[in-house]
Amino acid sequence: MSEKNKGVSRRNVLKVAGGAMAATGVAGLAGAKGKVEVNVGVRGKRARRAAENAADHVVRDFDSLDVMTIRASAKAVKGLAKRKNVRYVEKNGTVEALAQTLPWGIDRVDADVAHSNGDTGSGADIAILDTGIDSDHPDLQANLGTGKDFSGKGTWEDGDGHGTHCAGIANAVNNSEGVVGVSTEATLHAGKVLGDDGSGSFSDVAAGLEWAADQGYDVASLSLGASSGSSTVKDAVDYAYNNGVLVVSSAGNSGPCSDCVGYPAAYSNAIAVSSTDSDDTLSSFSSTGSEVELAAPGGSIYSTYQGGGYDTLSGTSMSCPHVSGAGAQLMAKGQTNTEARSTLQSTAEDIGLGSNEQGYGLLDVEAALNGDTGGGGGDCLDATQWPSGTGSSGAENIDTVALGGDVSKSSADNAYEDFTCAGPVTVSPGGSFDISLDYSDGGFDSHYANVYVDWDQNKDWSTATETVVMQDVSDDTSTYTATVDVPSDAPTGETLVRVRLSWNAFDGPSATGEYGEVNDFTVEVQ
Known part of the structure; x- marks a missing residue:
């Protein structure tokens, strides 16, 4: 039931200039002449004194580590490396700050403008009903709440990557590294309704929806679908929606086609989301139909991935969490699920696609939040x-x-x-x-x-x-x-x-x- 299209994987790895730590010898100093700056791993007082004697200048003497950073001649450093009580000598290399990437989809729906206006989604709860979430991911940890496994795996940890990717789109932390989500401070909850092979049963999905409603979560994000309906899933969608949950679902990846929106997106109490590319055209894979309510970026979306890394995926699976994050932002400001749904509709941007392709239009997060008056009055913002x-x-x-x-x-x-x-x-x-x-x-x-x-x-x-x-x-x-x-x-x-x-x-x-x-x-x- 999942939608997945992997691109080139990118990992969040520190870039270290110079060689890796060596057990013995001089790392990263081959051919070095003149003065060099090195880290010296010592063993005991005699080794420490030897490092001090070799140094022209002690840059740093670690209190809790048997390590000294010194500046010395290359010849003296090579002599230190030969001592048995010196554990290692390495060039004092550099690391580079990892800049945070603003994915094109977050930029296109003006979520970054909402962030600069102070809108973070803090206080809202998003249930990611998917393959789970990587609980150790540095871009998700601060926002992670709880989770529950419905797939029989025994853990809600993500063994596939799809759920982690969707979680990052909806709500990755704004922390100067990796990526940033539509919302940045809502709480993520992992409902593992799909196994590590990316598939799950109607019953599993229904159980996840029931759980999200019973927990009182604000948004249920379902980046999954089937070509045929299920009375059980429909009952669960209705139950969640009638109990205050904003249910958002991917329209499906059956395009090009007409009247082919999948389930549960096709149910009236779910927001069906189609996919657009960076030039505002409909993604070639996106399902269309009268049930489409909103369009959102879904082509080549860069986001968090299993194992602490990042990946580029395409699908209406990626469109769905854009809307989920926006819904969380509105509900954090006091709107009910029905009010948030109406606000998202009324502030969507007409990008010239057919109504069966874009519904009310392309998601516009900043306009939706700017139009939110906390339940009073009316802003005409179309x-x-x-x-x-x-x-x-x-x-x-x-x-x-x-x-x-x-x-x-x-x-x-x-x-x-x-x-x-x-x-x-x-x-x-x-x-x-x-x-x-x-x-x-x-x-x-x-x-x-x-x-x-x-x-x-x-x-x-x-x-x-x-x-x-x-x-x-x-x-x-x-x-x-x-x-x-x-x-x-x-x-x-x-x-x-x-x-x-x-x-x-x-x-x-x-x-x-x-x-x-x-x-x-x-x-x-x-």
Whole structure:
């Protein structure tokens, strides 16, 4: 059930200049002349005195080790090496700091921007339901919680590498070495539902999901799949989701194909994730279908691997933990699994792929976190649908979208833009809430605005449940607040609201046909 495509393995090994330690003789000093700096392993006081006498300068005398670092002539050093009570003499070589790599996928989804903003996922729990996790890996140790084996192996340690790779994508430590994850300080839990051969049973996967839910973990990351469904796995997905777990699953590696999303990704209570390459194209191997909810980087992803090393793998298995790490970030900030799911949807970036390929779009971690208002208000951040050259500004619980002069009007036809509100609005069926429209003077006699509110989030305005507010506002009116009636069948509690604004502006009587630009026209959703 696993998806795996190994690249060239890279190990986290110190680079040491000079020779290795020698039992006898002079390591790394062949042909040396003049003054040299060496480490001398001594045995007893006589050897220490001999090293001191040979030295022009004692650089370091270790208190707890029978070692001295000295500068001396090459001739004197070679004489020391011949003494029986000198254990070794080696050149005092250098080691190099291992720079941390920013994998292209982490960069592409702007997770690094989120890190610089202080978002780390601290306090969230991610269950990696996979082949296990390497508990000794230096990039994962600090974030590792507990684990459980469901495969019959007897240990949740990773004997394959796939689970460790996924864990690093989701949540590798930001520690100046190795790699960094989407989240950096969440707690990882290893549910070993796949054996060291990369396969497992439906029952094992279901047991892992049940465990994640019963433990109260925030995210269950499933980089695995099967071509056919399982009622047992579906029951487990539903159980986990209904108990507050954000279930994320890889769409599958059956591409190129259509309508071939695997299971459990195809279940409605799981987020199905497709794969993109570094040029924002769909990965050739990625499964597609109407169930795809988000796209994320999956081609040639560099991450942690079994044995303390690193490897480059490709697959929707790699896409899945990108979304899992982002979900953990949102839930660490107080969002529920359903709120986090809606936020990820509404802030995804449209990269021009088909809806069956990208779903709502490419994961955008920074936008999702920037849109998170802790459960209050609404930020309209779907910038991919704004006219080119426009931008947004806003404060907590409010966002202002400015439509600039490039949306010029040459006819009476209404223009429109869609704004997806990332922050949930608390509503009650049959109740109401307010939308505030702020019209700045653009030099026109009148502004006409229609506001449509879609409760279904189905991306199809023709079939959406809509509330329409119409207003004719003259130049001497700067703001207008409309009360939006909540349908009796609207979802209860906190929900996302998608708003479409259409407008028409003209200079002079409409009969003259003197239409112009819309300048500094803003809409505020509070």
